Amino acid sequence: MLSKKRVVITIASALIGSPLMAADNPASHLHGQANLQLAFNDNRVDLLFESPAGNLLGFEHEPRTTEQQQTLDRVTSWLKATPLINTSESTCTVEAANVQRLGHDDGHAHAHTHTHGEEEHHADIEVTQVLVCSGLKQAASLVTPISTRFSGVEHLNIEWVGPDGQGATRLESGDQLFKLGR
Amino acid sequence: MKIRLALSLATASLWYRRKVLALVCLTLTLSVTLLLGVQYLRTEVKQSFTSTISDTDLIIGARSGQLNLLLYTVFHMGDATNNIRWSTFQALEKDARIDWLIPISLGDSYKGFRVVATDKAFKEHFRYGQGQPLELAGGQWSEGIFDVVLGAGVARTLSHQLNDEVILSHGGGRTSFSNHKDTPFKVTGILEATGTPVDQAVYISLQGMEAIHVGWESGVAIPGRTLTPERAQGRDLTPSAITAVFAGLDRKILTFRVQRDINQYAEEPLSAILPGVALSELWRLMGQFERALLGITGFVVVTSLIGLIAVLLTLQAQRSHEIAVLRATGASPGLIASLYVIECLALAVVACLSALVLSSLAISILGPWLLTNYGIQIQLRSLNLEEWALLASVPLAALLVAFVPALSAWQTSRSQGFGSPDKL
Numbered sequence: 172m173l174s175k176k177r178v179v180i181t182i183a184s185a186l187i188g189s190p191l192m193a194a195d196n197p198a199s200h201l202h203g204q205a206n207l208q209l210a211f212n213d214n215r216v217d218l219l220f221e222s223p224a225g226n227l228l229g230f231e232h233e234p235r236t237t238e239q240q241q242t243l244d245r246v247t248s249w250l251k252a253t254p255l256i257n258t259s260e261s262t263c264t265v266e267a268a269n270v271q272r273l274g275h276d277d278g279h280a281h282a283h284t285h286t287h288g289e290e291e292h293h294a295d296i297e298v299t300q301v302l303v304c305s306g307l308k309q310a311a312s313l314v315t316p317i318s319t320r321f322s323g324v325e326h327l328n329i330e331w332v333g334p335d336g337q338g339a340t341r342l343e344s345g346d347q348l349f350k351l352g353r
Numbered sequence: 354m355k356i357r358l359a360l361s362l363a364t365a366s367l368w369y370r371r372k373v374l375a376l377v378c379l380t381l382t383l384s385v386t387l388l389l390g391v392q393y394l395r396t397e398v399k400q401s402f403t404s405t406i407s408d409t410d411l412i413i414g415a416r417s418g419q420l421n422l423l424l425y426t427v428f429h430m431g432d433a434t435n436n437i438r439w440s441t442f443q444a445l446e447k448d449a450r451i452d453w454l455i456p457i458s459l460g461d462s463y464k465g466f467r468v469v470a471t472d473k474a475f476k477e478h479f480r481y482g483q484g485q486p487l488e489l490a491g492g493q494w495s496e497g498i499f500d501v502v503l504g505a506g507v508a509r510t511l512s513h514q515l516n517d518e519v520i521l522s523h524g525g526g527r528t529s530f531s532n533h534k535d536t537p538f539k540v541t542g543i544l545e546a547t548g549t550p551v552d553q554a555v556y557i558s559l560q561g562m563e564a565i566h567v568g569w570e571s572g573v574a575i576p577g578r579t580l581t582p583e584r585a586q587g588r589d590l591t592p593s594a595i596t597a598v599f600a601g602l603d604r605k606i607l608t609f610r611v612q613r614d615i616n617q618y619a620e621e622p623l624s625a626i627l628p629g630v631a632l633s634e635l636w637r638l639m640g641q642f643e644r645a646l647l648g649i650t651g652f653v654v655v656t657s658l659i660g661l662i663a664v665l666l667t668l669q670a671q672r673s674h675e676i677a678v679l680r681a682t683g684a685s686p687g688l689i690a691s692l693y694v695i696e697c698l699a700l701a702v703v704a705c706l707s708a709l710v711l712s713s714l715a716i717s718i719l720g721p722w723l724l725t726n727y728g729i730q731i732q733l734r735s736l737n738l739e740e741w742a743l744l745a746s747v748p749l750a751a752l753l754v755a756f757v758p759a760l761s762a763w764q765t766s767r768s769q770g771f772g773s774p775d776k777l
Contacts, residue, residue, distance in 0.1 A: 210606040217606055330630045332608040336407070337629025341637070 200293050202226065203325040207315065209256060211333035214307045216263070220255050220298040224272060226323035231294045243272075249320070250298045256313045259348075263304035271297045312350045318342050359688055363695040366675065374700065377664050381704035382711060384657035385747055389712045391653050392740055393731075395646040401730050402636060405549045406599075406628050408480040409455075410608050413437070413445070413615055414597035416622035420638075423631040426457065426597045428550050429467040433459060436594035441621050445598060450607050453478045455599040458562050458592060461533075463521050463555045466507045470562030470592075478601055481549045482730070491515055492542035498560045498590065502542040505725070506552035515540055521555070521565060533565040535579045548730025560590035600625075657747070662754045668696075676762060690759035694752065701751030705744055 205222035224231045227246050234240040250270045254263040273295045304310075318327050327342040329349055340349045367374060406427050414422045415435035424430040442456055455478055458470035476494050479487055492515045495502055503513055513519070517540045523531040538557060546552055567579060602608055608627060615625035636643075676689055716733045723729045736744070 208609045210609055212604070212606040215606075217609075219609060330609075330627065332410070332605050332627065332629075334605065337410075337608075337627045337633075339627075339630040339633035 200295060203323065205317065205321075205324045205327050207255065207317065207327060207329045209329065209331040209333075211307065211331065214303055214305055215266075216256065216300075216302040216304060216307065218255055218298075218300045218302060220250075220296075220300075220317070222296055222321075222324060224294040224296050227296055227321050229323065232292050246296075250296070253316060253320075254302050254304075255298065255300055255317060256302070256315045258304050258306055258310045259312065259314060260306065262306050263302045265300055266303050267299075267301040269299045273297055310351065312348055314347045315342070315349070316347065318344055318346055355688065356691075359691045359695060362679070362684075362688070363692050363699070366672075366692065367696060367699065373668075377668060378700055378704050378707070380660070380664060381700060381747075382707040384653075384660055385704055385708035385744070386711050386715075388650070388653050388657050388743065388747075389708060389740065390715075391646065391650045392743060393712070393716075395643065395650060396737070397731050398646070399636065399643060401548060402639075403629075403632050404482040404730075405632065406480075407482060407484050408478070408601060409599045409628050410602045410605060411600040411612055411615070411625045412597060412628055412631075413600060413623055413625045416624050419624070419626040419631045420635060422597065422624055422626050423628060423635065425459065426599070427628065429459075429469075429554055433596045436596055437598070437623060438594055438621055439592055441618070441623065442595060442598060444620070445600070445615075448611070450602055450604070450611050451600050452603045453601045455479060456559060456595045457597050457599070458559055458594075459596045461521050461523060461562070461565070463507070463519060464511060466504070467554045468521055468557060468562070469554045470557050470559045470595075472559055475556070479551075479599065481547050481551065485547075487547065487551065488545040489542045490545045492540070494542055495556065495558050495561070496541070497539075498558060498564050498586070499536060499538045500541040500558070500561070501538040502544060502556040503540055504552040504554045504556070505544050505546035507555055508540075508543045509726070513540055513543070515543065519555075521557075533579075535581055536565045546724045548724050559592050559595070563590040563592050564588075662750070666754070666758060670758075676765075686763040690763040693759040693762060694755040697751040697755030698748055701748040705747050709744070 200223050202223050202225055205220065205226055207221075208219045210217040227250075228239075228242055230239060230242075234243050247270050251268040252265060254265050257263045274292060315327070315329070318324050322344065325344045327346075328339070329342065330339045331337065331351065333351070335351075338351065342349060412422055412426050414426060415433060415437055417434045421431060421434070425433050436458075442454065445451060445454055453474055455471060455474040457475075459467060461468040473494070476487060481487075489502070490505065490508075492502070501519055507513070518537045519540060520537050521533045523533060538561065544551065544556075600611075602611060612625040612627065615623050679689055679692075713733060716731060720731045720733065723731055
């Protein structure tokens, strides 16, 4: 017969080892920071931009006023229409774009702690774009309008994958240009 | 005509003082070589660092941070937090987007060097530098369970030859008392030096790793339960877990998508990292080092230029007699001033060219020797724009410096009253 202690350990290890845990880690949500992933192939760029909604909108809850709704609409249409990266000659055009607002159910699962008095809902904005840019192969550096357009984005982490390899950089607020060299 | 006269006079003067000038030129050459050397080292260290692994799109391991995963799989530093199941590896093999997979299993060591258990995919797909494959300096890749291939650094440090017998140690310590004595390995191959952490590791098969741990389930060898090389043959030695997997994709554009899918793999908590991205982040952390080298380059530039100025000014001070003779024979102040400028410029250009030749020779001769003996990879390459600018700053500085004695000579010549200053 199993002892009580062993039963507890067995249940605990079963829970810890539960495969559900693998997929269930909520994404980190760090205000002031945003991530941009770029995958290049010839002249095509697949792009994913993720940011806490607060960085782009100034609020993370559902829009409560007309003004907030207008801000959301304006930012959404800007994100759909503007190539989030471009060559220095501005040769990129948006082929397809999608903007999603993703809510966090669990307000505690963050990379930081909040001490807000009122109930807080966190949300991310996720943008996917497919761009076509002529002369992309020759481009040694690219520009992004994100950190100048949104003052809330203080740090923009950029990662890229292309035929010449992978690389990453980090732009601070106001920086636009980044070099594609490793 | 005046320029031709100035050039022929300058050449004659330079040739007359060739012995002293050769020494001056040597000093300048060494300064410029040092300048180029430090700058070259600065860029090359970064290049060598980012070339540690190439063509691998993803590294997959147990859930952890990307730097930790990169450090223990590529740099052999630190340890894995957890292993991943063999069934996960098999599931990854079925993913149509993934072209190839290299399983690796870590945990043992040989006299302080990491033992990496892997399979044939390692020799076929692992690349470093600019996509260079691993080459054997001698012997062949592991065929049997107890065959081992040594990294160049390991073979050199421990003076191993082909067919030597090695006994691996359990765990990762430099000095270990628990050795896999019952299952010795035979050195079947020694890798060419790569200048990467590959040189500092010992490569065995996954089956070999499994075989030496039969009977070690409690962490120490249980007498009678360990395998002997004879008993290992014919036994199923498929591992139940491995440490990490290197993956290459068919279409690089899918890298982030595959990474996301692996990070959300429901059966087991996994982390997939992009080695190029992780290397960039690691280099950013080590940016202080690059800045220190940049600072050193700056100091070398300033010191070299001050040295150049001092040497050139000293040289000119010794020419008063020659100048007086030239003035007496009717040379104009302008001609005398131009002699100074031509000489300084000629010395600087010759020094720069000599430094280029000297640096290239040094790199091409010392490069292979450094790689074989110290595992440092330095390759000859063309200068970048920044380095050309640095090199051009030397004749430019010489030109500016030359104006000091040239102006003073011009003024002195005018005050001496020979010739006709109005002709200038």
